[in-house]
Amino acid sequence: MRNIPEPLQAVVGQLSRLPGFGPKSALRAAMLLLKWPAAETARFGQAIVDLRSRLSLCSRCGALTDADPCPVCADKSRDSAVLCLVAEWDSMLTMEQGAFYRGQYLILGGFLSPLDDLTPEALDLERLDARLDEGEITELILGLGATVEAENTASYICSRVLRKHPGVKVTRLALGIPLGSEVKYMDSETLRQSMKHRQQL
Numbered sequence: 001m002r003n004i005p006e007p008l009q010a011v012v013g014q015l016s017r018l019p020g021f022g023p024k025s026a027l028r029a030a031m032l033l034l035k036w037p038a039a040e041t042a043r044f045g046q047a048i049v050d051l052r053s054r055l056s057l058c059s060r061c062g063a064l065t066d067a068d069p070c071p072v073c074a075d076k077s078r079d080s081a082v083l084c085l086v087a088e089w090d091s092m093l094t095m096e097q098g099a100f101y102r103g104q105y106l107i108l109g110g111f112l113s114p115l116d117d118l119t120p121e122a123l124d125l126e127r128l129d130a131r132l133d134e135g136e137i138t139e140l141i142l143g144l145g146a147t148v149e150a151e152n153t154a155s156y157i158c159s160r161v162l163r164k165h166p167g168v169k170v171t172r173l174a175l176g177i178p179l180g181s182e183v184k185y186m187d188s189e190t191l192r193q194s195m196k197h198r199q200q201l
Helices: 006-015 022-033 038-052 091-100 125-133 148-164 187-195
Strands: 079-086 103-107 139-142 169-172
Touching: 006 022, 022 169, 038 148, 079 091, 079 125, 091 103, 103 125, 125 148
Parallel strands: 079 103, 079 139, 139 169
Antiparallel strands: none
16 A cells, blocks of 8 residues: 555555455554544554453363463363363353353364364363373263364264273264254255264153
8 A cells, every 4th residue: 555654554564464354454453543532542552462361271171271270170060071062152151141051162273174284283182182091081072063164073083082992971062953943945965964863852
């Protein structure tokens, strides 16, 4: 961008690297920052610095936290025998917002995807093995979703856990028709999963 002062250009360049920010929206955001009081922009800048300096990964579950262990892992009222495996931290946040699960978590760090060079070595399988080696976990819930990558990852994890920890029950989140939906509006794969994972009444 020509005729833009260098300090403003630097901020626009950084903001445009964020998802959903093109050059124009980055410029609008930077111009908004210029309208803030100096103390407010200083707080904003410090918050970004603190984001990197004060956050780390929980040694137990791999979640972003400013304390180790994180509040979920430190909560003694949670069921320490049940471990829910999720791909990313935001999946854990979503489940926690529902307040329906009271067990422990472990964040895998993604899905297996050979085309994207995401092999088992890219996932946090050592942390999973360490948690299961403690002998306290009796059920591992695969909360990975229903994409092709999630299915492949779930199959790999299941065979790995059953081989290394045969005493651990492996379950998965139910798949199928969402609440409030009609069969006629469902795609064939959703219906297939619904039929496969049908429940006894």
